[in-house]
Amino acid sequence: MKKTMPAIHYTVDASQTHSHLFQISLHIAKPDSGQVMSLPVWIPGSYLVREFSKHLQNLKAKQAGKSVGVFQDHKSQWHIDCKNTAALELTYEVYAFDNSVRTAWLDTQRGFFNGTSLCLRVHGQEDVAHGLTLKAHKGSTWSVATGLQSIKVNKQGFGEYLASNYDELVDCPFEMGNFWRGEFTACGIPHEFVIAGAMASFDGARLLADTQKICETEIKFWHEKKPAAHAPYKRYVFMLNAVEEGYGGLEHRNSTALICNRRDLPSLDMKKMSEGYVTLLGLISHEYFHTWNVKQLRPAEFKRYDYTQENYTELLWFFEGFTSYYDDLLLRRAKLIDDAQYFKLLNKTINLVLQAPGRQVQSVAQASFDAWVKYYRQDENTPNATISYYTKGALVALCIDLTLRAEGTSNLDNVMRGLWVRCKGGPLREADLLAELEMQTGRSWKKELKAWVHSTQELPLKTLLSSHGVVVHEDAPQMAQRLGLRVLEAQGVVQVKAVLRGGAAEKAGMAAGDEWWAVASAKAKSQTWRLKKLEDLSLLLGNEKKAVATITRDQKVFALALTLPSDVHTWRLSQTSTSLNARTSAWLDGA
CATH class of the missing domain: 2.30.42.10 (PDZ domain)
Structure with a gap:
């Protein structure tokens, strides 16, 4: 029986490596009359309008073998002068030379793309199945890695892929090249790790083993019972681009795209874990935690993405900040770092907040809303005008967690799992967090959130840390x-x-x-x-x-x-004996 092609089908040709041009053809089986097309202006997870359409060129359309007109009425939107009587064929090119996790890249050494950079959205048909066929130049030795479901591919991974809708299509990036590849299972779930740009000294076995510990710790964090059955994916892919200088990551539904300094990769002769490698593990932990906290649990405003403009929310302090709190803490619980290393990382976060005058100007909720124009458009006045919802959001999570533990009623781990159940792994509002906190503690938390999230009051860090066996020293700063x-x-x-x-x-x-x-x-x-x-x-x-x-x-x-002032200090954390403070052990161990 002949297989039916999805009604929306893209063919992506990656053969023009010298010109850095992806060649795309798009088949629309049943177009609307005057079909409207657009390319996203942003990519979920990175809150800046990036104008991906600036790299799209030579858009042409045919119907029944004849050329039809293409009219652009918006920076990223086109109307096709077609009828609804026959299939519509579009062809275009996308220039790809941005070596980041957010857009697309193509040269003789490597190819990478997010669907938001390459795949035009067919208005009115976003919820139907979308197919994608990936092609390479003749004789290519490249391989392919992606979280998207494969339908018919060759040994290298080129061929046909299928998404249930447009959202899934553009949430599954593709990595291509002669990369290093490794595999492991975490709680019975297959995981794949591919790395472009690694040096010969790279210790792949070490990275796989450490990443496996992170994944198992986080799966069990969210799903204490039958973790494999309840995880929101059946397979997961890490895609890492190791470069001379770079750092960052972008979460996706069952994969993540990462970039790091290649010297931060573990080496075969590494005897002591380097700071750079700890930073890389923290990035892996952060993006993997996002699989639950932002890709599933997500701001109610993101229930359905609007790809044409900014999508505002005041909740990035929760989704990015709480993830930033747990990324290093879960490294400690996975036994990849010790107590001293964890407190050093926490100390850094605290000092980043205390050294930013913007914390006295803007609340972390306002900073979340303004991410589109402030956090992602930083300049010389940024530290004076705003506060990072990553760092201060992490400290809000710390304060909630330590307050819960000090009161002896619950802890933030239980609250996060409770939110997963309460919101059914979906859209979340601040009211849901308040309701879950109240249910688990029997009291209102409006006062705390008003002070810590919606005002510029200082957080009660010293009091809460000291109650959990952590001593705060004030040292002379640099x-x-x-x-x-x-x-x-x-x-x-x-x-x-x-x-x-x-x-x-x-x-x-x-x-x-x-x-x-x-x-x-x-x-x-x-x-x-x-x-x-x-x-x-x-x-x-x-x-x-x-x-x-x-x-x-x-x-x-x-x-x-x-x-030169003498009244400026920096914080340094030290720990009392954990044997003398059961709260410290419970907090760090997740008890």
Whole structure:
């Protein structure tokens, strides 16, 4: 019996590697009269309008073998001058040279794409089955990796794939190339890991073993009973692009696309886990946790994505922030890092928040809503104007978890699992979180969420940490924090990147873009020192608190009076003996 082609079918040709052009043809079996087509302007999980249509070119249409008109009435939308009497065929090209996890890439070494960059949306038919045939150049040795269901593919993975609808199609990226591939099972579920760009020293067995521990820990976190039966996927794919310099990830329904510095991969001669590898494991943990917390549980506003414009929500502090809380904590529970390493990571998150004056300007709920114009469009004023919903959201999760544990009624683990059941693994509102907290504790949590999420009040971190056996020390900070600066030091030049609100540098009159060339004691101005590193200030000035900073701005030279403050501190966490504090052990072990 002849197999029927899906009513919407894409053919993606990846053979034009030298020109970085994907060639796409789209078959629409039953088009509407004047069929409307569009390409998404953003990709779910990355909250910025990225205008993918800027890379689409040469769009042409035919019906019954004859060319029909194509009329563009929007930056990413087209009307086809067709009738509903015959199949419609479209052809177009997409330029692919963005080596990130969000768009598409094609060269002689590697191919990658998200459907949001390549696949036009057929308006009115988003919910029908969508097919995709992937082709490579003749004689290609490339292989393919994707979470999309294969129907008929060759040994390399090229061939036919099927999605139940448009949302699924564009939520399953494709990786192509001569990549490294490894496999493992976690709670009986098959997982695949592919890596492009790994060096010969890469220890694949180590990465697979560590990733397996992460996956099993997280599956069991969400599904304590019969985890394999209740996990929201039957197969999972990790796609990692190892590059000279880069970091990031983007979650998908049964896969994730990652990018990292290739030197952060575990090496065969690695005796002690490097900080870079710990960071990579944290990224893997974060994106995998998103399989539940944002891809299944998700903001109610994301129940159905609107690909044509921004999709606003105030809940990114929960979906990104709570995921950021658990990504490192679950590394500790998987026994991949010890207590000291975990507290070092938590310490870093706390200091990132405390060193951002924007936390006193914008609540974390507002920061979530403004992600489209602030977090993803950062500039020199970002730390003064907003707060990261990743870092502060993680600290909100910490405060809720430690409060629950201190009261002895529940913990955040139980709340997350309760939300999974309450929301049926689907759309979630803040009211659902409040209801679940109240059900598990017998009291209202409106006061806490109002203070911690919807205001700029400081979080009760010291009190809660000390109640769980963690001591907070206030140490002298590095010079940049002491002065309220973020700088770039290169080739003997100290360049100011950001001036933090209320700091000594702002009071002196420094501005982003300044180059700080020299410094002198206010008492001995005749002795001026060339400044090549900010930390050298202590050597050059000794115990002097008053200084004269020589800076250049727009080729003009300024002398600024600078006072070095002594009342700025940074946090350092240390742990009391866990044998003396059962709460600490229960928290870290997930008891």
